[in-house]
Amino acid sequence: xxxxxxxxxxxxxxxxxxxxxxxxxxxxxxxxxxxxxxxxxxxxxxxxxxxxxxxxxxxxxxxxxxxxxxxxxxxxxxxxxxxxxxxxxxxxxxxxxxxxxxxxxxxxxxxxxxxxxxxxxxxxxxxxxxxxxxxxxxxxxxxxxxxxxxxxxxxxxxxxxxxxxxxxxxxxxxxxxxxxxxxxxxxxxxxxxxxxxxxxxxxxxxxxxxxxxxxxxxxxxxxxxxxxxxxxxxxxxxxxxxxxxxxxxxxxxxxxxxxxxxxxxxxxxxxxxxxxxxxxxxxxxxxxxxxxxxxxxxxxxxxxx
Amino acid sequence: xxxxxxxxxxxxxxxxxxxxxxxxxxxxxxxxxxxxxxxxxxxxxxxxxxxxxxxxxxxxxxxxxxxxxxxxxxxxxxxxxxxxxxxxxxxxxxxxxxxxxxxxxxxxxxxxxxxxxxxxxxxxxxxxxxxxxxxxxxxxxxxxxxxxxxxxxxxxxxxxxxxxxxxxxxxxxxxxxxxxxxxxxxxxxxxxxxxxxxxxxxxxxxxxxxxxxxxxxxxxxxxxxxxxxxxxxxxxxxxxxxxxxxxxxxxxxxx
Numbered sequence: 281x282x283x284x285x286x287x288x289x290x291x292x293x294x295x296x297x298x299x300x301x302x303x304x305x306x307x308x309x310x311x312x313x314x315x316x317x318x319x320x321x322x323x324x325x326x327x328x329x330x331x332x333x334x335x336x337x338x339x340x341x342x343x344x345x346x347x348x349x350x351x352x353x354x355x356x357x358x359x360x361x362x363x364x365x366x367x368x369x370x371x372x373x374x375x376x377x378x379x380x381x382x383x384x385x386x387x388x389x390x391x392x393x394x395x396x397x398x399x400x401x402x403x404x405x406x407x408x409x410x411x412x413x414x415x416x417x418x419x420x421x422x423x424x425x426x427x428x429x430x431x432x433x434x435x436x437x438x439x440x441x442x443x444x445x446x447x448x449x450x451x452x453x454x455x456x457x458x459x460x461x462x463x464x465x466x467x468x469x470x471x472x473x474x475x476x477x478x479x480x481x482x483x484x485x486x487x488x489x490x491x492x493x494x495x496x497x498x499x500x501x502x503x504x505x506x507x508x509x510x511x512x513x514x515x516x517x518x519x520x521x522x523x524x525x526x527x528x529x530x531x532x533x534x535x536x537x538x539x540x541x542x543x544x545x546x547x548x549x550x551x552x553x554x555x556x557x558x559x560x561x562x563x564x565x566x567x568x569x570x571x572x573x574x575x576x577x578x579x580x581x582x583x584x585x
Numbered sequence: 586x587x588x589x590x591x592x593x594x595x596x597x598x599x600x601x602x603x604x605x606x607x608x609x610x611x612x613x614x615x616x617x618x619x620x621x622x623x624x625x626x627x628x629x630x631x632x633x634x635x636x637x638x639x640x641x642x643x644x645x646x647x648x649x650x651x652x653x654x655x656x657x658x659x660x661x662x663x664x665x666x667x668x669x670x671x672x673x674x675x676x677x678x679x680x681x682x683x684x685x686x687x688x689x690x691x692x693x694x695x696x697x698x699x700x701x702x703x704x705x706x707x708x709x710x711x712x713x714x715x716x717x718x719x720x721x722x723x724x725x726x727x728x729x730x731x732x733x734x735x736x737x738x739x740x741x742x743x744x745x746x747x748x749x750x751x752x753x754x755x756x757x758x759x760x761x762x763x764x765x766x767x768x769x770x771x772x773x774x775x776x777x778x779x780x781x782x783x784x785x786x787x788x789x790x791x792x793x794x795x796x797x798x799x800x801x802x803x804x805x806x807x808x809x810x811x812x813x814x815x816x817x818x819x820x821x822x823x824x825x826x827x828x829x830x831x832x833x834x835x836x837x838x839x840x
Binding site: 322325326327328329342343345348349354356357359360361362363364365368371372373375376377378416 | 588589592593595596599600603604605669673674675676677678679680681682683684685838839
């Protein structure tokens with residue numbers, strides 16, 4: 281995706297967004313509700329025309345793909361006619377794509393809907409609808425899968441199944457999987473990489489490990505010589521604060537435990553405790569996207585660069 | 586592209602025949618045209634009704650043209666064919682499977698025009714059956730030949746063209762209920778009014794209803810076009826609706 285921008289009325293829903301998704305990995309596309317995730321995915325798939333920017337799959341834009349369903353499978357919403365059975369729904373798209381109609385039964389089996397396929401889709405539970413959506417995406421056996429909030433409405437068992445299924449599709453079968461979510465916890469156990477957006481802009485991207493380490497975790501130090509230690513560490517501008525008023529602890533931000541230990545030893549200061557307090561990924565995500573929630577999106581004329 | 590469109594036409598037929606809309610509308614169309622045929626046959630020759638007598642040529646043409654009462658069902662069939670994609674949000678997977686949206690609309694137009702042919706044949710058959718059976722029971726049904734047969738053929742053609750107009754209208758308006766209500770108001774309120782008001786009755790012959798009447802009616806009508814002109818004009822409306830609908834469907838965002 282390269283420089284995608286879309287404005288609805290005065291709201292710039294997606295603002296100059298660029299990122300790349302690699303095969304063999306699950307990439308999480310994270311952001312609060314209204315951050316522009318769905319709009320971005322719809323632009324990538326040719327359903328919404330971007331104001332600027334392009335998206336390509338192996339160098340080709342979605343509408344230019346000769347057999348799009350055989351190359352890119354997408355689940356954007358649970359969309360089907362309630363009076364049509366899940367199996368018939370799939371057969372429609374088999375016909376439209378030129379696949380044998382027997383493929384419908386195969387994908388129903390893949391997503392665990394085998395027996396429910398002949399029932400009217402209107403009677404499906406939310407979890408079954410998500411599975412039917414996934415089955416539709418898998419019809420053409422595509423190398424790329426794009427899923428918009430696929431875990432919505434799934435029960436814990438279903439979420440567990442989905443995580444395993446997506447990892448299997450990416451790691452064992454080498455597919456490219458891009459899965460959006462507003463909840464970090466949903467992708468934390470599935471995704472290898474994450475792309476985080478807020479208010480339509482790219483906030484951060486990288487592997488989960490990079491995200492954790494880049495969070496400038498804090499370190500807790502306890503010493504009988506608190507004042508001397510604080511002065512020593514503050515010498516180069518490091519942030520040091522008392523952990524609380526009564527204890528002899530200090531919270532140090534921006535230095536590793538190794539570095540603090542080395543400086544304390546060099547300064548002849550006695551340490552009683554030296555412990556890393558890496559802030560949780562959830563905290564990082566919250567901090568990165570704070571202030572970029574749906575209604576915090578800036579009007580276009582102010583947000584324009 | 587030809588094979589792609591053929592694939593899409595089959596996909597449209599799968600969509601149509603995997604819900605019960607088609608049979609409901611077919612029954613509705615048969616009941617509607619059959620009921621009008623029975624009603625007109627019952628009052629044919631009755632001086633209070635103003636209808637021509639059973640054995641007159643005018644009655645024969647009038648009776649077989651009653652199949653056109655089902656044109657309203659044809660429009661609804663076409664409208665549902667396209668608006669259900671927006672109503673049930675299946676436009677998303679449909680346009681994902683075929684990003685060239687123009688092809689989807691073309692396939693729908695073809696699929697529904699072709700489906701409308703057996704529809705029209707069945708509706709015409711029901712109309713003919715009612716007129717012949719009931720007419721004979723009342724002592725003298727019109728013959729199914731000459732002018733009468735021509736009127737019947739044009740009535741069938743009108744049923745097909747109205748289905749195409751429905752698809753185009755659906756693509757234009759997207760909203761299923763809105764499109765159906767608009768079509769009903771137009772067919773049952775706007776056109777009859779324009780037809781009856783002297784100031785606008787001159788323009789009526791250029792409207793779809795006027796074209797339809799030119800194709801089939803020979804019975805105390807207003808100023809109308811020739812039969813073949815009416816057919817061409819109606820076909821023009823069908824193609825115009827289809828073209829506009831295609832252009833809009835291609836440009837609009839699917840959110």
